[in-house]
Amino acid sequence: MTAIHLQLTEAVGNAFAALSLSADFGLVSRSSRDGSAPFQCNGCMAAAKLAKSNPRELAARIADELKDHPLIASLEIAGPGFLNITPAPDLLATQANALAADARTGASRVGDPKKIVIDFGGPNVAKPMHVGHLRSSVIGDALQRLLRFVGHDVVSDIHLGDWGLQMGQLITELQIEQPDLIYFDADFGGPWPDNAPVDIDDLSRMYPAASMACKSDPDRMDIARKATAELQAGRAGYRALLDHFIAVSIAALKIDFGNLGVHFDLWKGEAAVDPLIKLMVEKFKQDGFTEMSQGALIIRVAEEGDKKELPPLILISGAGAALYATTDLATIQDRVQNIDPDIILYVVDLGQASHFEQVFRAAAKTGLFAQEGLEHIKFGTVNGKDGKRFRTRSGGVMRLSDLLGQANEAAMARLSAAGLASGMDAEEKSEIARMIGLAAIKFADLRNVRTTNYVFDIERFTEFEGKTGPYLLYAAVRMKSMLRKAEAAGIIASKIIPEAGAEKTLVLMLDNFDHALKGATTKRHPHILCEHLYELAQTFSKFYASCPVLSAESTQLQASRLNLVQTSLRQLETGLELLGIETPERM
RNA sequence: GGUCCCAUAGCUCAGCUGGAUAGAGCGUCUGCCUUCUAAGCAGAAUGCCGCAGGUUCGAGUCCUGCUGGGAUCACCA
Structure with a gap:
């Protein structure tokens, strides 16, 4: 099916073409004004400018071309x-019933599906997740759902930060705390113990300690650098430790991301591409892309005209260590070999x-990869209420689970205050509070243009009025409730006949879903x-x-009307799902 | 200092290829629950779109300069 504004665009475009003008001028969009016709076309002004003619005269000629068009009731x-266009009444009705009959409520699929790798989340081993990771996760997850939904072949990868200096810092921190561990015996060749010498709490305590120590003490930093280089050179005990760190972290992260409702196809990290680095660097050298500068091996990327x-x-x-950029390049190579994507997105x-x-x-x-296929899906920095960049303070680590817990509590309090979940057992009520809290957080994040900075404000996250996740859930739940009652009353949905203004507006709104999806997916917004x-x-x-x-x-x-409710619910629930938001049955 | 991003209502933000009277939400004010969930609906007030120029029939949107804020500028990720 084709949205009304696209059908009208074709009709008006043909009218322009009939006057030997580009059909592109026929673009029809929703009207920007209340009270006038629901659709408008602004192409006459632009076309007249180009043809050096009078826009109103041109508009009159276009109107004449479209005089008896079956899709158009009136054109002013x-x-x-401006051309203000009112579609034919039966067009609205036809469209309403087509939307109702369509499982995707009007959402089209792309004509040229691409293979897309989407790299997001990117938590670091041992480093606790902070609000920045939350943002990457929520946006990245919405994008992977959206891109899949419109027909792309999507592979998501968490791209764990498990290979840099922080690993050297952790290893040396552990050595200071427990110097007798077998991992530090350079002569020992394995086998290594199956059980990790640390748990997730140890890691989250050790990393900040190590990081601070290295910052204030250059000697300590040197030791960490050396350990990093040794790890990357293949020192077996260090590598065994790293594997423990990664396993312990992944186990904890899977719980965190599970609670968030965020899924990854791949749980690879920087360490996974280590075996590729040596050959890759060798090849770059042979091909003459590298040079030595100030002791480091570099690739010049400046271009003329920059x-x-x-x-x-x-x-x-x-x-002698591989850096952030090195593993990123090796990761591209790895993805080309194993996945062969058309596009790689970095959230x-x-x-x-x-x-x-x-x-x-x-x-x-x-x-390695065509530059057009590589996109940095950037998002704004996460700020505190003071407008300054949110940073994890030395002691106060922002844990994802704490944030979810706060949202959960706020949702629960709100449920009780509104008397909404009365009559439910405790289990259902807490499950509903969980969904509401998550919806509040995700929607509060996603509703902003992702490139602008973002004020992290727990109050705002848990506000449940107006333009919020819970408002959307509330609307969905009211629909579901109505459908249950209709079923009990034996009312069966049937042909939609849009009569009342509110009905027509609703149909037009439903018909705009595809347009919104196209914008969200092509712009990654x-x-x-x-x-x-x-x-x-x-x-x-x-x-x-x-x-x-x-x-x-x-x-x-x-x-x-029942059919309108059903169709609205289907579209709303589909859309929420694309944002990673679950809808409860009642609340 | 160089480069990039941002500046829209008291607050948080939309504004799609340049289009008509710049829109939401929160907050404020007035109504609406014996009727499908009032986390809702109806209505009201609120703006030198940072400043100054330019491009044109038309600029919140494009160009230049300025002011203010942020990010970044080779061995952290």
């Missing part, structure tokens, strides 16, 4: 040359824009879908308030 010319001076990418540090904060610029250019220069779902819920609430369903005056009207 306004202002300098406005900014882009520093070279450092492949191997002076201490990472915008502070790393120049890092990705370097990596993308190096990848293109060395022939989930907030466009958020906006649509909020408008849908709002439009439905107006319909709900003004159009009784179960007590409508005729069976025909009951059946028509």
